[in-house]
Amino acid sequence: MSSVIGALSNPKRTYDKVVNDLTVLKSIWLKPLAPADADHASRLDHFYRDQAHAYDGFRSNFLWGRRPMLAACAARLEGKSNLVWVDMGGGTGENVALMAEFIDLSAFSAIYVVDLTPSLVEVARKKVKAKGWTNVFVEEGDATSWHLPLHYSDGTETKADLVTFSYSLSMMPPFHAAVDNAVENILDEKRGLLGVTDFFVSGRFDLPQRQHSYLRRVLWQAVFDQDGIALGPERRAYLDHKLNRVMEHNSDGTIPYVPGFMRAPYYVWLGCHPRSSQLMRRARSGIDLSGVEEKFHRPALFPPTFLYSISWEDPRADDPAFMVGEGDVVLTLTGGGCNAMDMTLSGAARVVCVDMNPAQGYLLELKLAALRNLSFDDAWKLLGEGKHENIEKLYLCKLAPFMSQGAKRFWGSRLHMLDGKNKSIGTGLYLMGSMGWLVYFSLLLQWWIWPARYFVRKLVSAPTLEDQRKLYNQLTPNPNSILGIFHQLMWWVLRYVLLNHYMLWLLNGVPKAQSDLIKKHDGRSIIEYAQTTFNGAALNTHIRTQNYFYLLCMIGKFTKECCPRFLKPAEFEKLKADENRMLDSIEVVTGKFKDALLAGVYTRVILMDHMDWMDASYHHDLASTLRDHVSPGGRVIWRSSSIEPPYSKVMEQYGFEVRRVSYHDKPDACIDAVNMYASFWVGVRK
Numbered sequence: 287m288s289s290v291i292g293a294l295s296n297p298k299r300t301y302d303k304v305v306n307d308l309t310v311l312k313s314i315w316l317k318p319l320a321p322a323d324a325d326h327a328s329r330l331d332h333f334y335r336d337q338a339h340a341y342d343g344f345r346s347n348f349l350w351g352r353r354p355m356l357a358a359c360a361a362r363l364e365g366k367s368n369l370v371w372v373d374m375g376g377g378t379g380e381n382v383a384l385m386a387e388f389i390d391l392s393a394f395s396a397i398y399v400v401d402l403t404p405s406l407v408e409v410a411r412k413k414v415k416a417k418g419w420t421n422v423f424v425e426e427g428d429a430t431s432w433h434l435p436l437h438y439s440d441g442t443e444t445k446a447d448l449v450t451f452s453y454s455l456s457m458m459p460p461f462h463a464a465v466d467n468a469v470e471n472i473l474d475e476k477r478g479l480l481g482v483t484d485f486f487v488s489g490r491f492d493l494p495q496r497q498h499s500y501l502r503r504v505l506w507q508a509v510f511d512q513d514g515i516a517l518g519p520e521r522r523a524y525l526d527h528k529l530n531r532v533m534e535h536n537s538d539g540t541i542p543y544v545p546g547f548m549r550a551p552y553y554v555w556l557g558c559h560p561r562s563s564q565l566m567r568r569a570r571s572g573i574d575l576s577g578v579e580e581k582f583h584r585p586a587l588f589p590p591t592f593l594y595s596i597s598w599e600d601p602r603a604d605d606p607a608f609m610v611g612e613g614d615v616v617l618t619l620t621g622g623g624c625n626a627m628d629m630t631l632s633g634a635a636r637v638v639c640v641d642m643n644p645a646q647g648y649l650l651e652l653k654l655a656a657l658r659n660l661s662f663d664d665a666w667k668l669l670g671e672g673k674h675e676n677i678e679k680l681y682l683c684k685l686a687p688f689m690s691q692g693a694k695r696f697w698g699s700r701l702h703m704l705d706g707k708n709k710s711i712g713t714g715l716y717l718m719g720s721m722g723w724l725v726y727f728s729l730l731l732q733w734w735i736w737p738a739r740y741f742v743r744k745l746v747s748a749p750t751l752e753d754q755r756k757l758y759n760q761l762t763p764n765p766n767s768i769l770g771i772f773h774q775l776m777w778w779v780l781r782y783v784l785l786n787h788y789m790l791w792l793l794n795g796v797p798k799a800q801s802d803l804i805k806k807h808d809g810r811s812i813i814e815y816a817q818t819t820f821n822g823a824a825l826n827t828h829i830r831t832q833n834y835f836y837l838l839c840m841i842g843k844f845t846k847e848c849c850p851r852f853l854k855p856a857e858f859e860k861l862k863a864d865e866n867r868m869l870d871s872i873e874v875v876t877g878k879f880k881d882a883l884l885a886g887v888y889t890r891v892i893l894m895d896h897m898d899w900m901d902a903s904y905h906h907d908l909a910s911t912l913r914d915h916v917s918p919g920g921r922v923i924w925r926s927s928s929i930e931p932p933y934s935k936v937m938e939q940y941g942f943e944v945r946r947v948s949y950h951d952k953p954d955a956c957i958d959a960v961n962m963y964a965s966f967w968v969g970v971r972k
């Protein structure tokens with residue numbers, strides 16, 4: 287709609303744009319091919335000559351990989367100066383203008399735009415002049431043989447910090463020679479980064495993250511082939527062979543004047559010389575961006591998002607029983623991921639976070655990328671308040687370059703939820719995922735029912751625990767009064783609307799097996815269970831200062847006074863110190879818990895409540911695997927919705943000294959700030 291209004295408001299510009307686009311389309315689709323015996327340079331000029339003046343306008347809505355590729359390169363050059371960049375097949379020099387969005391061009395002592403097509407070189411030269419770029423040099427040359435003209439004072443040739451091929455490698459028939467020239471003659475071996483973006487089709491059998499169907503492979507190769515553009519997988523295979531891949535992303539984008547469902551596949555690929563260890567380190571972000579990335583499918587019955595946006599285990603209650611310290615190797619379910627940061631802050635050498643639901647991993651990737659690459663203020667807005675007014679830019683420049691392809695797909699389509707400019711109460715990180723619906727419901731209730739809003743505001747700002755208790759106790763009025771009837775009504779709504787099987791699973795992540803443990807095994811009703819949970823937490827933990835779990839549910843965000851440890855300024859800085867050393871110890875794995883357990887030996891294991899979800903054969907199987915993969919003296923902790931879960935005995939049978947640390951022993955018992963589980967256990971490997 288806005289584009290229609292824009293078009294009508296400036297008809298002359300719209301007319302010019304359409305004429306220019308038609309010129310480009312004519313060159314692409316209708317222009318006769320150059321004579322077969324023409325050399326590469328002549329063929330290129332034949333193709334570009336008539337469209338050179340209109341190139342930039344059309345390509346701005348077509349070459350979608352340029353900005354993410356340049357942003358990912360810029361993120362890895364941040365803070366450096368005196369850089370040299372060579373843009374091979376740089377065409378009209380538009381990449382230089384785009385790069386200025388991500389890094390101050392004065393960080394470069396020289397930028398070379400190298401291209402073989404005279405008509406495009408001419409456009410680039412005019413652009414350099416018009417923009418007043420004094421450090422940009424446009425060179426007419428062949429990417430397979432062009433050399434940097436500069437020399438250091440000792441006579442050796444200057445090397446480039448960055449070489450890019452933006453939609454040009456597919457147009458260079460001798461692409462091996464172009465890559466060889468860049469790697470062997472131009473790129474600095476120690477600190478050089480090579481960035482590529484281009485259209486592509488996968489091989490018949492390719493890496494999972496690249497794989498295309500038969501139709502896509504055949505269709506797009508046929509379409510591009512007529513303009514002499516080769517999309518096959520051999521370019522990337524050669525890049526992977528010559529360099530160390532730092533990251534890659536495979537996606538697709540729209541084409542002007544072509545229906546939106548016909549999206550052309552493109553990739554962004556970054557690599558460096560094996561000796562560029564510094565760059566490799568910055569690229570890790572807890573996930574291996576250089577490896578093979580499986581296409582993860584969410585398990586059956588899981589919603590297409592994460593269930594938990596925060597860890598629903600109180601790490602302060604874990605500490606005395608779990609005792610994580612220097613050098614510990616921890617395996618934990620990922621969940622909301624917050625507690626991984628706590629453990630690395632406590633000195634753990636390695637924290638492996640595993641979850642079957644890929645979206646839980648994507649959430650942790652977002653948190654890790656934010657902690658690594660954002661300032662405290664920006665990270666606080668995103669992870670503390672759940673929104674940032676500049677999220678698009680932050681995402682492109684600081685977060686996405688350090689995330690896996692799966693995480694980028696997930697977050698790329700959900701950025702509107704994190705947009706601080708959107709004031710709707712339904713947006714924000716903690717309004718996302720299944721748990722987000724619960725928070726949304728709580729906020730809506732406060733919005734609609736003024737007394738509820740008034741009460742919640744009083745509760746979350748109660749000066750002391752004593753004041754909070756007094757307020758909370760007012761919630762249990764005389765059952766025969768009007769307030770009492772309203773109170774009964776609210777519990778009734780809670781019981782039938784929120785605490786039925788379906789809602790327990792969809793909003794709270796409590797499957798049927800777990801609610802059966804409460805009802806059938808312990809003989810407690812769900813409502814009785816919920817009352818102990820809320821009463822215990824509300825009467826024993828000060829929400830304003832101590833209980834960030836319920837604070838979040840009531841106000842949809844954290845406060846600086848009450849938030850997970852990693853959002854406290856001192857801890858935040860500690861995590862980032864020494865080039866994110868602590869954060870480097872966190873690994874994000876999508877898969878089955880048992881497979882991750884089998885893959886290593888651990889000194890600490892957190893089972894959370896997942897044994898509640900499983901049957902007896904799984905309990906025996908897991909307990910025996912734990913016996914073999916937890917080192918002697920190692921500790922395993924778990925929580926259960928049952929006061930006496932049957933599998934605690936199973937753990938004893940498999941060589942663990944088991945102790946119930948705390949449990950719901952009275953109606954308003956409080957075992958931790960969450961208080962959502964009936965018991966908390968530790969098993970020490972004998």
Ligand SMILES: C[S@@+](CC[C@H](N)C(=O)[O-])C[C@H]1O[C@@H](n2cnc3c(N)ncnc32)[C@H](O)[C@@H]1O
Nearest residue numbers: 375376377401402403428429452453454457458
């Ligand atoms: C699709 S354009 C991309 C231009 C620019 N990099 C961009 O992203 O807008 C491909 C470019 O590769 C250039 N090119 C193709 N073969 C080349 C070669 N052997 N040496 C230098 N440039 C070459 C073409 O002249 C053309 O400008």
